[in-house]
Amino acid sequence: MNSASSNLTNNATAASGAVSPTAGTPATPVAAAANAPAAVVAGTNTTAAALPVASASPTFSPLYQQIKALITQSLQSGEWKPGELIPSEVELAGRFKVSQGTVRKAIDELAAENLVMRRQGKGTFVSTHHEARAHFRFLRLVPDEGVPHYPESKFIEVKRVRAPADVARLMDLKSGDAVIFIKRVQYFDGVPTIVEELWLPGLIFKGLTAERLVEYKGPMYGLFETEFGTRMIRASEQIRAVCADAGAAQLLNIDLGTPLLSSERVSFTYGDKPVELRRGLYLTSRHHYQNELS
C-alpha cells in the first residue's frame, strides 16, 4: 500500500506553500525520508530563487516523468490490469502529492504511447488487446478490397525447444534456453495467406499448449495478456521480398517461387524487454501491407 510519495525529487520548486489559499497546513506531511519530495521547500519567491538542490541535480527528470514511471510500474506489476479503470487524476494527484496537472501530463504521454486510454466522463483505462482498435496496430496485412478483418488460425505445430543462436540473440536469451515454438497458417476468407513461426520465452509462457491456442478465439496478444500477464506494447519489423520455398508453397497452396513478403518482428513488453520473435511469410496477391508514414 501507499508506497507512493517515495522518492520524488521536485527540481522545479513550484510556487507552493506561498500562496496556498486554504489554511496554513503544511500541505505535504509526507514520510519524506532523504531528499525533499514534491511541493515542499516553502519559501516566498524571493528567497527560494536559486536552490542548489534543484540545479545541481545531476540526473534531472521532470516530476511528471517520475509520476509516469510510477504509473508504468503499477501497470507492469499488474496492480491495474488490461481493460481496468485506473484511479482518477485527482486521486493519483493526492497519492503522489503533486498537482492534477502534473498527473495529467504523465497520463497524456502514456495515452500517446497507447498504454492507457482516456474516456471523457468515465475515466482512464488500461489498454488491452481485446479491442478492435488494438488489433490493427499489429496486423498490417489488409485485403486489397473490402474491409480489414481478422484471419483464422490453424496451428501446425506447438512445441518446447531450445533456442537456436539467432533466436536467442534477437530475444535477449542465452542460446539453448527453453523457448516455445509455434507454427501456424492464417486464412482470410478461407484462403491461406500467412504462414508464421513464433518463438516465446519458455519461462514466461510456461503452460502454453496447442489446446489453449486452439480454444482461444481472437488475436494471440489477447491470450498472452490475460493468460500470461505479458502485454506487448511495441514491435520492430524488418520486411523483405523472398521466394516461396517448398514448405511455404505447400501450406499456402501456391507455386514454388511465388514472391512472398517476409517479415521478422521482435515484440517488446514493459521496459523494452523482448518477449516474442515472429517470422511470417505473407502472400500479397490479394492483400497488402499497409503503412502510414508521418
Added chain:
Amino acid sequence: MNSASSNLTNNATAASGAVSPTAGTPATPVAAAANAPAAVVAGTNTTAAALPVASASPTFSPLYQQIKALITQSLQSGEWKPGELIPSEVELAGRFKVSQGTVRKAIDELAAENLVMRRQGKGTFVSTHHEARAHFRFLRLVPDEGVPHYPESKFIEVKRVRAPADVARLMDLKSGDAVIFIKRVQYFDGVPTIVEELWLPGLIFKGLTAERLVEYKGPMYGLFETEFGTRMIRASEQIRAVCADAGAAQLLNIDLGTPLLSSERVSFTYGDKPVELRRGLYLTSRHHYQNELS
C-alpha cells in the same frame, strides 16, 4: 497583418475577471468586433453557468484547436517557411488574445505531427526536409549492416505526360490532367537497389526539369519544399512482394524473377491533399524495409 483574433469562439468561458488577483482590471479589453473572442463573457460563476452560446454551439471546437488551425494556415500560406523561426508562444498568445498555455497546447500537437520543431531556449521552427532527422521518416529501406544513409540518384526519364486513369484517381486529379513523370534508379554504395517512378501534379511542379533534379543533391522532398513550396507531411504506403520484370532486372542488374519489394506511396501536403504518387521496387537482398509498430 493582424488578421488575428478574427473569429475565435471560446466555448470554455474561462475564469477571467472573477478572480484576477491584481487590480480589478477588465483584463481583456480586446477590440472585440463581431462575436466575442477569448476570455470574455465576464460574469461570476453563478450566472455564467449555462450560456447558450457555449453549450448550444453545434460545431464545438476547443480554442487551442482553432489556434492550431490558424497556425497551420500560416504554415501552409508560407508566412513562415520551412526552417524558419515562428513567433514565440508569448507573441502568438498576444496576437490571438489567448493565454500562453492555449498556444502551447496548439503547438504541442503541431510538434507531435512533425509540422514544427521546438528547441528549448531558441524557439519553435518550421520543420524542413533539409534535415537528417526528417530524411528517414520517409526512407524506410535501410542496409542490413552498417548505418542508414541516403542513396544516390540516377535519373532515367523526366517528362510531362497526361495522367493515366489509375494515377489520376489516386492523386485526386482528372484523367488526362498534366503530370510530371520521373523515373530513377537509386544506388546504395554504388549498388543499384531501388527503381522508382514518380508522378507529380503538373500544375504545382511546373518547371521541374531533369537538370534541376540532377543539380540538386539530397532528398527530393527537400527540393519540392524549397523550389515549389510544397511540403509533404505524411504518406500512405501499400507494400507487396513481386517478381522482377525485364525492365527492373536490367536496371537493378539482377536476374529476371528475383523477388522485389513493391511499394506504392501517396504523399500528402497540408489539408490532406495528395501531391505525389510514387511506385518503387526495392531489392531486399542486402537491405530491408524497417518499420516500428506502436
Added chain:
DNA sequence: AAGTGGTCTAGACCACTTT
C-alpha cells in the same frame, strides 16, 4: 448531483541559448 476527463487561464520558476 456527483464524478471523470477536457479546456482555459494566470503566475511562478527552471533550463537553455543568445546577447
Added chain:
DNA sequence: AAGTGGTCTAGACCACTTC
C-alpha cells in the same frame, strides 16, 4: 540580462457519463 521553451501549481469552468 533578456528571451525562449519546459515544468509545476491552483482554480474555474465545460463536456460527458453515471447514479
